[in-house]
Amino acid sequence: MTDPLSAAVPLSLADGPLFGLPLPELWFALVFAVLGTFLFLDGFDFGVGVLFATRGTDGEREQLLAAIGPFWDGNEVWLVVFGGMLFAVFPEVYATLFSRHYLLMFAILGGLILRGLAPEMYEQRHDEAWQRRWGQAFVVGSIASPFFLGVFVGNWLFGVDGMASIASLLVGLAVVSLTVVDGAAYLGVKTRGDVRLETRSFGYLAQVVYLLAAVAALVVGSRSAAHVDLFSLPTLGLLGVTVVLAGGYVAASRAERHYLAFAAVAGQVYGLVALVATLLFPLVDPVTGLEISDAIVSTLPLNLSSIGAALLLPLVVSYFVVLYSAFSGPVDEGESYG
Amino acid sequence: MIDPVIASRLQFALTTIVHIIFPVMSMGLAPFLIYFTWKEIRTEEQVYEQLRAFWTKIFAISFVVGTVTGIVLEFEFGTNFAAFSTAAGELFGGPLAMEGMMAFMLEATFLGIFVFGRERVTDRLYMISSVFVGLGTWLSAVWILIANSWMQTPRGYEVAMQSGQPIILLVDPIAAYANPRFPWMYVHMQNAAVLSVALFMTGVAAYYVWTNRDTEFWRKTMKIGLAVLLVTAPFQAIHGDAYGRHVADTQPQKFAAMEAQYETDSSVGLKLLAFPTSVEDITDPHAEELFVVEIPFVASLLASGDDPGATITGLDEFDSENPPVAIVFWAFRAMVGLGFWFILLAFWGGYRWLRGELFEDDLLAKALVGSSVLGILTVELGWIVTEVGRQPWVIQGVMKTHAGVSPGLTGTEALITLAGFVGVYAGLLTLYWYVVVRLIREQAPTRPATPNRDVSGPEKGVPGDD
Numbered sequence A: 001m002t003d004p005l006s007a008a009v010p011l012s013l014a015d016g017p018l019f020g021l022p023l024p025e026l027w028f029a030l031v032f033a034v035l036g037t038f039l040f041l042d043g044f045d046f047g048v049g050v051l052f053a054t055r056g057t058d059g060e061r062e063q064l065l066a067a068i069g070p071f072w073d074g075n076e077v078w079l080v081v082f083g084g085m086l087f088a089v090f091p092e093v094y095a096t097l098f099s100r101h102y103l104l105m106f107a108i109l110g111g112l113i114l115r116g117l118a119p120e121m122y123e124q125r126h127d128e129a130w131q132r133r134w135g136q137a138f139v140v141g142s143i144a145s146p147f148f149l150g151v152f153v154g155n156w157l158f159g160v161d162g163m164a165s166i167a168s169l170l171v172g173l174a175v176v177s178l179t180v181v182d183g184a185a186y187l188g189v190k191t192r193g194d195v196r197l198e199t200r201s202f203g204y205l206a207q208v209v210y211l212l213a214a215v216a217a218l219v220v221g222s223r224s225a226a227h228v229d230l231f232s233l234p235t236l237g238l239l240g241v242t243v244v245l246a247g248g249y250v251a252a253s254r255a256e257r258h259y260l261a262f263a264a265v266a267g268q269v270y271g272l273v274a275l276v277a278t279l280l281f282p283l284v285d286p287v288t289g290l291e292i293s294d295a296i297v298s299t300l301p302l303n304l305s306s307i308g309a310a311l312l313l314p315l316v317v318s319y320f321v322v323l324y325s326a327f328s329g330p331v332d333e334g335e336s337y338g
Numbered sequence B: 001m002i003d004p005v006i007a008s009r010l011q012f013a014l015t016t017i018v019h020i021i022f023p024v025m026s027m028g029l030a031p032f033l034i035y036f037t038w039k040e041i042r043t044e045e046q047v048y049e050q051l052r053a054f055w056t057k058i059f060a061i062s063f064v065v066g067t068v069t070g071i072v073l074e075f076e077f078g079t080n081f082a083a084f085s086t087a088a089g090e091l092f093g094g095p096l097a098m099e100g101m102m103a104f105m106l107e108a109t110f111l112g113i114f115v116f117g118r119e120r121v122t123d124r125l126y127m128i129s130s131v132f133v134g135l136g137t138w139l140s141a142v143w144i145l146i147a148n149s150w151m152q153t154p155r156g157y158e159v160a161m162q163s164g165q166p167i168i169l170l171v172d173p174i175a176a177y178a179n180p181r182f183p184w185m186y187v188h189m190q191n192a193a194v195l196s197v198a199l200f201m202t203g204v205a206a207y208y209v210w211t212n213r214d215t216e217f218w219r220k221t222m223k224i225g226l227a228v229l230l231v232t233a234p235f236q237a238i239h240g241d242a243y244g245r246h247v248a249d250t251q252p253q254k255f256a257a258m259e260a261q262y263e264t265d266s267s268v269g270l271k272l273l274a275f276p277t278s279v280e281d282i283t284d285p286h287a288e289e290l291f292v293v294e295i296p297f298v299a300s301l302l303a304s305g306d307d308p309g310a311t312i313t314g315l316d317e318f319d320s321e322n323p324p325v326a327i328v329f330w331a332f333r334a335m336v337g338l339g340f341w342f343i344l345l346a347f348w349g350g351y352r353w354l355r356g357e358l359f360e361d362d363l364l365a366k367a368l369v370g371s372s373v374l375g376i377l378t379v380e381l382g383w384i385v386t387e388v389g390r391q392p393w394v395i396q397g398v399m400k401t402h403a404g405v406s407p408g409l410t411g412t413e414a415l416i417t418l419a420g421f422v423g424v425y426a427g428l429l430t431l432y433w434y435v436v437v438r439l440i441r442e443q444a445p446t447r448p449a450t451p452n453r454d455v456s457g458p459e460k461g462v463p464g465d466d
């Protein structure tokens, strides 16, 4: 089934990996890096959503919504790209992982629907009952999305075949607390005054919960998953770095070095996905025992996806730079864009 | 318990049918918004600023709902159609990843600037943002339709066995992605989106004209919408006609279902009107049980392009089971019927406009109001023809739908999520409708109803109305 057009495709694309690069391993890393970017960027949207529950006045609530208003949609696309990339390069992993966690996937989607819709609805009307309800929906969606996503990542990492295990529930808790830290650090950059001061104490609390939950998840999870080696050098190293960054976040935030604090949180998020990736490696799906080399697509589509990603991802980064610089600087109480 | 195959198909049908409403709104609005932004910056006329600001609000809410419903679809290939995704991932995953990186990223980031940034960024960056947002929506259609068109006319692949499972390998990306269906689908879909939005705009504007609360804003909207309708409605039908010929060539079984042609025959007439002669036949229309008004030889002529005696293969001829003929047959007739109605509306409006009576014809206004959401309905009908007509195949001639469903999925799980979607999406559509109607009522410039229609109202002195 080939057309005459086929002669136009350079055969070399099907012959071997581009420039002889270890593309399967690079893609494995890239997929997790994209997941990490989603967790970092949309993570602060979720965190702001959780912290929304702690704000009493209209003005402050508007301020939080304004702080994420222009950004959340772009941030969420990293999840779409994560799904698309997994599908494109590890189709079998995408298919078995998603269908195995059928109800969990829809729980994530339900959370995302609430989180996406609620702020939009909140702004539509200004009566109290309406705003109370959509405010609650926003909080629930902002907790549910990262929680179920964390459980999913936990199931993936520990090779859980059922709905969830204690360890994956702990990962869920860890991810929710990490997003709260992320949100608080973001508000440190994006707001001033009371909001900044009050949300940051929640950030410190969440930081402690994150460390405890993450360590507990690892300890519990490693008992039933042979491939999770707690005492390997990379694991201990990443854990050490995380603890240092956690301390760094609190210290920087107290010293009013908000960008630094935010960066320390970013480091922790990428540390988390790096930990998941190194613990899995070279497996991509512990339940089926699929390794990177079994699950990767054949050379031609792999090369094509690599060219696509190499050309497009730098552009994508530039879009985010344009967007974030167009709306740089803090938002004040009661302020909203538009 | 319900069969997971049926539940998955119903769920996919429901979730795509709901999703497509919002891309149609955003893809269709995009060119209008680019135009309004351009005119606003160039002419500094207030009416363009109002037009841009108002329709951007509709765009923004459509986009949000499009995003949340789109992510569902992207996940569903894995959750519900795991066997399909595993087998076809090499060909199918790539376009989805490209769609994310190339289209959604562009769209979602510049949308932030486009919706929130009018006061913050320069005119130039604002203009660029409007173009990038529009480009993003149109590029996303490119990639998703590449994926879908490949399922209709698969090319450039080879089937291999991998641990007992068929795996579809990509051997020729150009043949696969530039498959014969893609250009047809893209043109028909994008024109349909613009046409649907033109109908919507015209309909909403006609409502204000009809209730005498129109301003310069709504008159302008009505004229712009009508002008676009005059171009897109005839084009859609002309293009659809040629498209049908292409379907006859590449998916003869689907074409036979569209025409309810069971027996192979030559010199087939084109059925201008076709209705089953008895009530039972409505659900299973057979060619010989139809009351038809037909032009002799023309179906054969159309299907072949030049031969009035050409043979059309009937449904009985194929080895695989038939698609649900009644659904395909009726959906196709409804699409074409509505297509001609839109042409009629466009010409009627055009004629009134020419005579300078566009805002005087109450019947026209009512017809336009009543048709405002029919464009979107027609898109749904067309997609039902395309997707239901492809059955029993998920990839035409390569993989059957039932073989594509996730092997481990239970009927209970599938039923839970299906029921969940019915509830959640009913709520979602209600909310969307509520918000859009509210925006139209409260955010658009109108003047209070006046009994005397000769009063030209507050738009007096505003330049720009021709």
Ligand code: HDD
Binding pocket: B184, B185, B186, B188, B189, B192, B193, B195, B196, B236, B237, B238, B239, B240, B241, B243, B244, B245, B247, B254, B335, B336, B337, B338, B339, B340, B342, B375, B376, B378, B379, B380, B381, B382, B383, B384, B385, B386, B387, B389
């Ligand atoms: C405003 C919407 C609209 C209107 C007025 C029409 N169509 Fe359409 N049609 C669609 C919207 C659409 C669509 C966007 O829903 C579809 C589904 C897939 C596609 O490519 O376009 C479609 C598909 C579609 C197909 C292909 C089915 C397939 O791929 O299997 C054919 C043959 C036609 N149309 C033919 C027509 C004809 C002869 C029309 C005459 C008036 C017409 N369409 C009007």
Ligand code: HEM
Binding pocket: B009, B010, B012, B013, B014, B016, B017, B019, B020, B081, B144, B145, B147, B148, B380, B383, B384, B387, B388, B391, B393, B394, B401
């Ligand atoms: C947005 C417009 C679309 C609508 C309204 C639509 C509608 C439908 C419907 C009604 C079905 C059920 C058919 C049946 O089982 O009898 C279906 C199935 C399906 N469609 Fe679409 N579709 C759309 C676009 C797409 C696109 C763009 C893709 C792929 C990229 C796609 C892929 C599928 C798949 C995989 C199935 C399930 C398998 C099957 O039933 O054949 N659809 N769609």
Ligand code: HEM
Binding pocket: A073, A076, A077, A080, B016, B019, B020, B022, B023, B026, B027, B062, B063, B064, B065, B066, B067, B068, B069, B070, B071, B072, B073, B074, B104, B107, B108, B136, B137, B138, B140, B141, B144, B145, B189
């Ligand atoms: C059935 C297969 C489909 C899938 C898997 C799918 C997937 C998605 C996803 C994931 C999003 C959200 C992107 C974001 O976060 O910005 C989205 C939005 C969008 N989709 Fe789809 N989609 C499908 C069908 C279609 C079709 C048939 C079209 C048009 C021809 C389309 C056009 C769009 C557009 C323009 C958007 C942007 C959001 C909006 O404007 O509402 N999609 N889609």
